[in-house]
Amino acid sequence: MTLGTQEGRQPRAVADLLPVVPVAVVAGGGMAAVVATSWGLMPLYGEPTPGADGWRQVATDLGPAVRETLVLSVGATVLALVVGLGIALVLLAGSPLVRAATLAVLAVPHLVGATSVLLWLGDGGWGARLTGADPGTWPELVAGPWPVATVLALAWKETAFVALVVLAAVAPGHRERMETAATLGARPLQRWTRVLMPSAAPALAATGLVVLVYSIGSYEVAWLLGRTTPEPLSVLSFRMFGSIELLDRPAAAAAAVTGSALALGLTLVAVAAGARLGRTLGAPS
């Protein structure tokens, strides 16, 4: 394992791009391919048949799918930010046990989290057993009208992520900032609202965007815990991709492209809004 052999610090232009190449090939190529597939340009067999057939086929399902995707993504993001912030505050006060638990949760695969939520909130789940609910009276949290279980499962692991990032952003200099604010007359609540929250805001915004985008693209959690109609975009596109009907492939690709566009679009909006916010507050150096 080497890091290159050239002398001096300045790498050659080619070497500079070394990490970019795999991303361009895999991610860029993959995206280009899926867009092409959605327009019928990359069938599994035979000649390409360019056209909007794939899009037309999935058109009626796209609306509800987008709505469902947004509901669960925004829900998971909000929950992850709120709880994540709370955990970050607990971590600020210093608790090795919570810190260890946060790191551990971060290392648990999403699918395991989804399984756990299923075992808790499903019809025969532990939640129903512990509360002694009669069969049929346990609310439909899994595969119900609202994606409660999906949101909880997605948010659960992401709270650990949010907590650690916010902690890293806020912890350095925290005590000094709080003391300074106190000597300037700020009462405890004011210290939180006027100093602590603003200093956590950038980290919250960044992690919120990451969680939002991840939730839009996430498959296995929604697949395990969600209902069959309407499906979020990822579940819809995967199902159609695996169907026997070869003609479903372009439609599946179209759904996947929609999800990607949603993620990218929201990112661009958020970055632009962040840039504008930075300018109005006076651009930091």
Next chain:
Amino acid sequence: MSATAATAVRRSATGLALLWLLAPLLPVVLWAVSSRWSGRARLPQELGLDGWTAALDAGLAPALVRSVLLGLAVAAVATPLGAWAGRLLGWRIARRPRLLAVALVLPVLLPPLAVAMGLDVVVLRIGVPGPLAVLAVLTVLALPYTAFTAAAGFARVGPGPEEQARTLGANARQARWLVTWPALRRSLALAGLLAFLVGWSDYVVTLLLGGGQLVTLPLLLGASASGAGNEPTTAALAVVAASPGLLLLVVAALVLRAARADATGRSGRMAR
């Protein structure tokens, strides 16, 4: 707020945080050790390792091996690549830092499902073996994590020590190996761990591009969980799939406890 009230709030907040983080895993643990837990019972009626036998029958062992190998493979490729990018970013010597940053952020933004879907046809047509395609995609997915972790490490260490070594007579390679490398061990280990977890946890890419040969632990778990009535099996699989996390919990708890015992700190009256 008085001091005792503040301590009470802090204690309950800590308890709630622990509850939120750890309680979700409780039913998994319970199911994994129960052989009969029927009806409306609050706790398992019989304990046993039936779930584990069933899991082994379903292919737990080979799946575990495949998951470990996949994780290690992703770490092996994504860590050096990430270290390379991290050096460019952390020491600010990239010719086109914007391009590099965008390239590294892209895999986080794009849904893996879409990328895998697009590559499926390409892979089939070109004839790339499934596992290789999976490795390629997962490496790209892990790259942001390894690169930014490594970048933080490089930024912290700085090119200073390496340049100093050069003035003391070491050539470029020696300087890197003997000076910068050891200083970055922890960051690179963390980067490797993150890459491993990406490979270990992945479901959709392995499923889509694996071509049916690459039945890893998450795939087995997914199949079991979406079925009905095999909770013990599912739980056993889930425990194994969560084992890196559980291991990390134990290790981190021990390490952090020890670090806290060592640290002597001033404690002013003001806690916040």
Next chain:
Amino acid sequence: MTGLALEGVRHRYPDAAVDSVHAVDLEVASGGMLALVGPSGSGKSTLLRVAAGLEQPTAGRVLLGDRDVTALPPERRGLSVVSQRPHLFDHLDVTGNVAFGPRVAGVPRREARTRARRYLDLVHLDGLGRRRPGQLSGGQQQRVALARALATGREVLLLDEPFGSLDAALRSAMHELLGELRAAVDPTVLLVTHDLDEAALAERVGVLVDGRLHQVAEPGELYRRPATLTVARLLGGFVEVPGTVVPTTGGPQHRSAWGCWSLPGDAGAAGRSTSGDAVLLVRREDLRLVPDGPRDGHPTGPGVRGRVVASRRRGVRVVVVVETSDRSRVEVELAPREDVAVGTPVGVRPADGAAVWAVDAPEPDPSGTTRHTRHAADLPGSGPRACDDALRD
């Protein structure tokens, strides 16, 4: 107008074996300034933090005016603090930072910002109001921190080594600024510093060593009459001559290897014992080098013989180290343009009119306390008079 007082303040960190501050009594007059000096670790920052409410004393009281604020948290005490690092809030611009105090006190935003701009004017930073902390230099940031503390409108200002991280030129500019601010706003100031020149800006200076207050006096007095050897060593520039004080008919005399120094007695001074082991203190600049030779007529008076063993430059002058016959070393600053070769035998004697002071020799003491009693006051113009004995080797 409010003064600041610390009564019997003791402090110990929870996991410490000894007190960091031992029963300190300190008072700053309303509108006045007291500087607290001492070596690192002397407890002066701790004392300031106790005054601010950031640490709780194990005993004693903090009084603002006649209000006992010991039990109050910092935000309710009515004083403001500026520390060595400015700790500006990154999420606010400069005006927002300075307006923070008024804002949390309930002043509406616009009015608070107007008020902030006035204080920014005071520190000569008008025009930079919209900048962010990260865009300012260290000195500018510290000025913003000063303005921010003053904008709270509180009457007591605590400064914890506020200019310590600035270079010498900036520091003197800051000293001037402090003077301007005191004239404009008239706060009561407690300044903690390890820089003696900075401390001399204050009306009174307190010397804190190892958590104990050795002396509180106006700056000139400190140099003329240091209360203890520790204080003298902290101030620097004194030559120590160990010996004993002996009461004689002509007044107390200090006898040592240098001869006899008359310490003009002042009956009212301290009224403590005037005999025993004592260290005589002479300002280094009050010593002169004289050529040593058998035919020179020695004027009577204390002095010592030795040889020059080292010499170094300090600015335009030369400082030589003379080793005396009993192996002790004395530093002497030569007159401008004077120089002496290493190895020359010389004599060292005080200049005419040199003022001397004597302090108790420190007693090695398990608890580290040094009893200090003044021995004699000096009278200007009364230099050391000769003993009956002539110059001794």
